[in-house]
Amino acid sequence: MAGLHKSDIKNPVLNWIDTRMPVFTMMEKEYGSFPTPKNFNYFWNFGALAMVTLAIMIVTGIFLAMNYTPNTEMAFDSVQRIMRDVNYGWLIRYVHQNGASMFFIVVYVHIFRGLYYGSYKAPRELLWIIGVALLLAMMATAFMGYVLPWGQMSYWGATVITNLFSAIPLVGTDIVQWLWGGFSVSNPTLNRFFSLHYLMPFVIVGLVFLHVVALHITGSNNPLGIDVKSPQDTLPFHPYYTVKDSVGLCVFLAIFAAIVFFAPNMLGDPNNFIPANPLQTPADIVPEWYFLPFYAILRSVPNKLGGVAMMFGSIAVLFVLPWLDTSRVRSARFRPIYRPLVFVLVAAVVVLGMVGAHRPEGIWVVLGRVATTYYFLHFLVILPALGILEKPLPLPESISNPVLPRRGGGGGPLPGGVPAAPMEKP
Ligand code: HEM
Incomplete structure (x- = not known):
């Protein structure tokens, strides 16, 4: 039929879908045969780790929201109930709470990788800019999420940070009261923070999609920072990097689980075990x-x-x-x-x-x-x-050059891919 996609997918049901909407062909192109530089190191795992962490945060967040009450009179107690009475509530909450920290660790390493290998440079500027927007969105989400358990640090942290906007000349106070929905951090503030905290992860998902679209148009950078010159410089994403990403994921999940099961409050603040009290400022915020x-x-x-x-x-x-x-x-x-x-x-x-x-x-x-x-x-x-x-x-001529045996003997990998002397011409 004219206009229909001719699908190579073997499974008849999937083929039927793919003919009408080639999502499986697209997945194969972007994550199956996608030509990926052959010299990635483990720093290139962190984008995938961030994606998995985002998924974990959304799933655990949805289950938390089923049992959480966004009201200043009940929020703290509803979280206590999640920890004590809801089946596996403690696990869901500890994964979500520590997941936020894991997410930031992963993304900070991801940013460091970009800085070290110059991944922000042309032609990947837009990819980088979307990344910085993602960082901002993550920060806003984490900030609002921290307010929800309505502990002392939730309340006073929110008070200090929202008050920063009062520094803006002329309109500062109006902006702060508009953010609060009142004259202090109070019930309307908690309500809107809950609503936005639920919304923002989906904005982040949308930004991640754009981030990956931009990435797949320019192609990935690599530890040498040079452009891919020939098909010899690349490998198909699957199975090479699906496997490499899975190895990194296992290590990551082991560390994540160790924190959740053995030190779940390591990164938390003791003050947040105390219900919010607007009449008592903690010694340190x-x-x-x-x-x-x-x-x-x-x-x-x-x-x-x-x-x-x-x-x-x-x-x-x-x-x-x-x-x-x-x-x-x-x-x-x-x-x-x-x-x-x-x-x-x-x-x-x-x-x-x-x-x-x-x-x-x-x-x-x-x-x-x-x-x-x-x-x-x-x-x-x-x-x-x-x-x-x-x-x-001096830069290597290609990605393959430093890792493939060179003509005239003396072959084999050069340490770290760095050319010891100006590269030989083949
Ligand atoms: C929710 C947060 C984020 C997710 C899920 C995410 C996801 C990804 C993924 C899957 C990749 C491809 C795999 C890789 O190269 O590691 C990638 C690449 C990249 N990301 Fe992110 N990212 C996030 C945040 C950021 C941030 C905050 C920045 C920078 C400020 C950033 C900058 C980049 C750059 C420059 C690349 C291309 C790297 C290269 O090809 O060398 N990303 N990202």
Whole structure:
């Protein structure tokens, strides 16, 4: 019949569907035979791990929502009931709670991979930008989710963070009251946060879809950061990377399970075992670990508006990163100055995380300011300058070249795929 897709799928039922809507052909093309660089290392597992974690979060979240009550009088108790009376409620909640941390660990490693191997550079700028939008969406979701159990830290964290908007001149107070739906964090706030916390994961699913569409149009980057030149440089995604991703997934799930079963409250705050009390401010209001670096940037600036601007600025620089890094070479392996500096950036972010967990006193103030300064210098000054100042190492001619035996003996893999000497011409 004219206009119908001619499907190669053997199973008659699937063939019937595929002829009318070629979803199986599409899946085969995008996840079966999809040509994928042959030199991926385990850093390339983390996108798939993020997808699996997102699915786990949605499934556990749906079951939690069946038993949760978004009302300030009942929220805390409904969570206690989930933990004690609902069948496997403790398991569902601990998986969801620790899943948020696992999700951020995975995505932070995923971002580090992108920074190290220059995956944000042309032609993958849009893919990267969608990634940064995903990070923002994840942060908003996690923030609102943390408010739902209505413990002390839920309430006071929400109060501190929503109050930041009051720093905006003229309209700040109006915006904060509009966010609250009242004159403080209260029942309307809890209700809308619950509604949005349920909605946002599906926005994230939509963004992930666009992220993967953008990825499959440009194709993946790889540890050498050079373009795929010939079919010899690639492998079909299945079975090579489905298997490799499965290996990583097993390790990931083992670590995840170990935390859930042996240390489920390791990352939580004891204050959240106390029901929210608007009349009693906790001695320290500390966000979840994954927000600590941003919290530290916020507090490193003595001026409230300045702090808020810098905090949002720390994410905003990521949006324009593809244009701040002017080097032609993608992978840090071939960038002798950039390579150590990525680790300095990581160290600065870790220091910021530690600063965020401590009271802003003494050495922590100094460390916070030094690390904040480095963070912005790295993106706004060092990266643009390196494009001019740095002399990259010679790049391999192709992905296959460093891993296939070379003509004239001396074959075999070169350590890490880095060319020891300028590459031989075949
Ligand atoms: C919900 C969160 C996210 C999910 C589910 C996700 C998923 C994926 C998947 C499945 C891939 C392909 C596999 C891989 O290369 O690891 C990928 C690639 C990529 N992602 Fe993400 N991602 C997320 C967040 C982010 C964020 C926050 C960024 C950056 C700020 C980002 C930037 C990239 C880049 C640049 C690539 C291409 C990497 C390459 O080809 O070398 N992603 N992502």
